[in-house]
Amino acid sequence: MLSHNKVEIRADALRHNFSVCRRHAGGVDVLAMVKGDAYGHGMVDCARIFVQEGAAALGVAEVPEGIALREAGFSLPILVFAGIIPQTVAATLDYELTPIITDVAVVDKLAHEAEKRGRRVKVHIKMDAGMGRQGALPEEMITLVQKVEEASRLTLQGILAHFPMAEERNSDNSYMVLERFNRTIEEIRGCLSTNCHYHIANSGALFYLPDAKFDMVRPGLSLYGCYPDGKEGVESAEGEKLQPAMTFSTRIIQVRRLPEGSGLGYGQTTITTRPTTLAVLPVGYANGYLRRLSNRAQVLIRGRRAPVIGRISMNLTLVDITDIGEVAPGDEAVLLGRQGNQELTADDIAEWMDTISYEVLCLLGKMNERVFIR
Numbered sequence: 001m002l003s004h005n006k007v008e009i010r011a012d013a014l015r016h017n018f019s020v021c022r023r024h025a026g027g028v029d030v031l032a033m034v035k036g037d038a039y040g041h042g043m044v045d046c047a048r049i050f051v052q053e054g055a056a057a058l059g060v061a062e063v064p065e066g067i068a069l070r071e072a073g074f075s076l077p078i079l080v081f082a083g084i085i086p087q088t089v090a091a092t093l094d095y096e097l098t099p100i101i102t103d104v105a106v107v108d109k110l111a112h113e114a115e116k117r118g119r120r121v122k123v124h125i126k127m128d129a130g131m132g133r134q135g136a137l138p139e140e141m142i143t144l145v146q147k148v149e150e151a152s153r154l155t156l157q158g159i160l161a162h163f164p165m166a167e168e169r170n171s172d173n174s175y176m177v178l179e180r181f182n183r184t185i186e187e188i189r190g191c192l193s194t195n196c197h198y199h200i201a202n203s204g205a206l207f208y209l210p211d212a213k214f215d216m217v218r219p220g221l222s223l224y225g226c227y228p229d230g231k232e233g234v235e236s237a238e239g240e241k242l243q244p245a246m247t248f249s250t251r252i253i254q255v256r257r258l259p260e261g262s263g264l265g266y267g268q269t270t271i272t273t274r275p276t277t278l279a280v281l282p283v284g285y286a287n288g289y290l291r292r293l294s295n296r297a298q299v300l301i302r303g304r305r306a307p308v309i310g311r312i313s314m315n316l317t318l319v320d321i322t323d324i325g326e327v328a329p330g331d332e333a334v335l336l337g338r339q340g341n342q343e344l345t346a347d348d349i350a351e352w353m354d355t356i357s358y359e360v361l362c363l364l365g366k367m368n369e370r371v372f373i374r
């Protein structure tokens with residue numbers, strides 16, 4: 001029997017979002033980012049939808065995710081974004097994953113293992129164009145590119161970078177990163193023997209930086225139905241809006257009436273100031289519904305918003321339903337998604353949790369039973 005707590009993923013929303021992204025891409029390839037178990041939505045199920053809709057490649061963080069996709073039967077290019085180290089070379093080759101090289105140190109080993117197998121390996125190189133996280137600096141790129149070009153079994157297929165602030169419209173930072181990327185690839189083009197692809201756009205750049213598409217775009221968050229700039233994105237979206245694909249709901253397990261002056265839950269952080277009706281939900285931080293949401297979040301019951309009251313514990317949450325009317329054990333409570341004409345979005349929860357929608361989706365999606373609705 002399934003838990004009362006249920007994350008549902010709607011395939012039709014994923015399909016819709018992919019097609020919105022594809023239209024924004026304007027004809028260049030779309031790599032679908034499915035890292036983080038597809039942002040908590042289920043990697044293999046989501047990848048299947050995106051591939052059916054025309055994804056040219058898939059993006060994961062680590063080699064084991066790439067292996068899982070190969071074992072599920074995917075044959076298109078799978079880029080491994082966390083990079084490659086000597087320990088992951090063999091599996092990368094065995095499963096024909098596309099490594100992203102961030103450092104010159106691994107090139108010899110990769111070329112050697114490819115030689116041993118008598119195979120060519122396509123690789124991408126990551127440049128640090130201003131993210132300050134991973135990759136080679138612009139001034140180190142020529143050396144790295146030449147090293148890859150000289151390695152007999154390696155084919156340089158792509159050069160990429162990543163934006164740190166693309167969700168912010170008209171940010172000077174994004175123009176600077178784009179400028180650096182452009183300048184460096186101009187220099188690299190001069191010393192390349194083969195045709196190489198360039199890519200830099202995440203969701204933010206796909207929606208807000210039309211000059212950043214190059215040969216491929218790499219949306220993640222937008223495929224799952226959220227805008228990288230949160231509510232502002234939703235409010236200003238022109239034309240077809242993205243549709244959130246994930247909902248999270250549960251069932252009320254007890255309804256209680258407590259007198260004025262009752263302390264609620266661990267730490268007794270709230271004392272009732274009136275006779276209060278509570279709904280008890282079998283959800284807590286073990287479900288990714290973090291303690292930070294205590295006394296801050298709202299849930300939907302009978303199509304109305306009701307506040308979470310008192311501390312959220314590992315498996316239980318209290319909701320004040322005094323103003324909601326007749327509620328019974330077994331009734332549905334929606335923590336993320338729609339009920340009646342009310343909606344709670346991942347951005348709403350992110351605001352209460354002091355974080356971003358990405359983190360909310362990963363937490364809820366990965367810590368609950370998930371049902372994929374085709």
Ligand SMILES: *Cc1c(COP(=O)(O)O)cnc(C)c1O
Binds near residue numbers: 162218220
């Ligand atoms: C996660 C990731 C993306 C996708 O970013 P979104 O903001 O979710 O669209 C693109 N490129 C790289 C390198 C990433 O790590």
